[in-house]
Amino acid sequence: MQFVQQHLPINGVTGSALRDNTAGNDKYFHNLKSCSLSERSYNYVFKLWILITVLKISKQHLLMEETCGGARRKTVLVAEHGPMNDENRRVILHPSARNDPRMLLLQEVLLNWVNATLQEEEIKVRSIHGDFYDGLVLQHLIEKLGAVELCAGGITFSSTTQQRKLAVVLQHVDQLLGSKCTKWSVSLIHEGDELATTHLLVALVQRFEVEIHLPPGVSVRAILIGENEVERRTETWEQLTPKEHDHLPSETDVIDLLFERAPDKVQHLTEALLKFANKHLKNLFLSVDNLAQFGDGVLLILLVGQLEGFFVPLYKYHVIPESKEHKTRNVQVALELIEESEITHTSWGVLKEDIVNVETKSLMKVLHVLYSKHKTRA
Known part of the structure; x- marks a missing residue:
């Protein structure tokens, strides 16, 4: 799930939205007024209906109140589906790719880098799949690398608040990269998708020109899931790190590197x-x-x-x-x-x-x- 920020008036409901919801109810209120209700009772029912309408419209959006620098504001996060390579496609890691030594080595290098970066915060990660889904580690990582403070709150436990935090963090990542990347999304990171999380970490390493050596030319087996029957499950390859034409490790070189850098x-x-x-x-x-x-x-x-x-x-x-x-x-x-x-x-x-x-x-x-x-x- 991706969330795009839109802003509503402070009462959370626009006049046009309210008019749209009340337009088809003129007949109802005409009949209601013609009943033997007192004017006071009619006003009470009308106000109650207005309240229900407001709550119904508000429920259609995901409202989030934030306090940033003492200024109170309301932000609306609207759900989007994604990411897919086109509109209704997505790429997932093939199960066999988790055993690829290039993938194992890349993930080990990335985890060591994150742990070294966040050592002062006493944060230690052990898994690409299980340690980034709630947005907390990514928040600290972005704040440390970019010397910024994100208005994303602290530790969260519910799925909804975790996705809100991720939405804030990934929006800032898009700003850092200068464009919106389709390799990851709020929903994929929150699901612990290894391919999406690895893409994100590699992008951060490249953006901040971190002095670590990523294994070059890492390409893993993946599955392209499409919306129609023909493309439902198609095998493909996903490039995670760019190739270095001067020296591309052979399969035997990779084994040596695995013993050296990731013996576990x-x-x-x-x-x-x-x-x-x-x-x-x-x-x-x-x-x-x-x-x-x-x-x-x-x-x-x-x-x-x-x-x-x-x-x-x-x-x-x-x-x-x-x-x-x-x-x-x-x-x-x-x-x-x-x-x-x-x-x-x-x-x-x-x-x-x-x-x-x-x-x-x-x-x-x-x-x-x-x-x-x-x-x-x-």
Whole structure:
């Protein structure tokens, strides 16, 4: 929900609105006056009806009284639907995108930045989804970055007052950016939409030229929801950070950055990669519980074959490896298959010995390269 400010007279009702509501009731009052009511009773009923009409009109708007700098005013917040890419569209994060290491890394960088900025206020955030919905953190963040004071009140608990606070904060953000952005809205932020909240935080980083390094070229899988049957659920990609043509991290670089900057997210990514592998290995009635099971190269060969659509003859590798040499040969075959599939990067940096020795980072790099190419099937 977005709210646009409009102003009403201090009594909350315009004369035209009252006339519109009373225009169709002349017959009613004619009949009422013709009844055997005293003039005093008639006046009482008429005043009561006027009061009901005023309340009815006021209910059609969301009135908000604010006290800013001692000056009392009334602001009307009128609901809007949005945002959608056009008029009736919206983009949401694809469930699989939450496991994307680029997304995990970006969110970790943004959360660390918010915590560092609001350290003096003793505010600590832990989640993009759960810590920005009420507008309080965003209010403090804007006030700190812009050296301003927003008339948005303090801590709020009801959904209505939280959305009012968000409306004030986002209106100020629009003023800072010089235009209204359709990537976020009051309703999306209040719902804890990760895509909208991430877009908003990235925009603030760029607007205030904060000295942090956002992962470049972060593009995540998303779902475009349209109003008609054809466009109801269409997969798309959403660009979160601009590309840096001089250096765009490869999939393996991202794993290194994740271990360095967001080690607490490593387990989350590990589980996602295992889930991805099991989804495709189940066609062979196989499954894995941990990364170490890929160390002998057998399951890695079978997974590549399933993803790329070919069968590797059994004589090409050791189905039951009995020595480290057998395992090394198997891993060598798997890496060659990956290279032949043209899904490697110039900064591959994975050694077969590391795979055989069950080095976690190397195993994750190999699996994530496969995941990145085939994530539309994740």
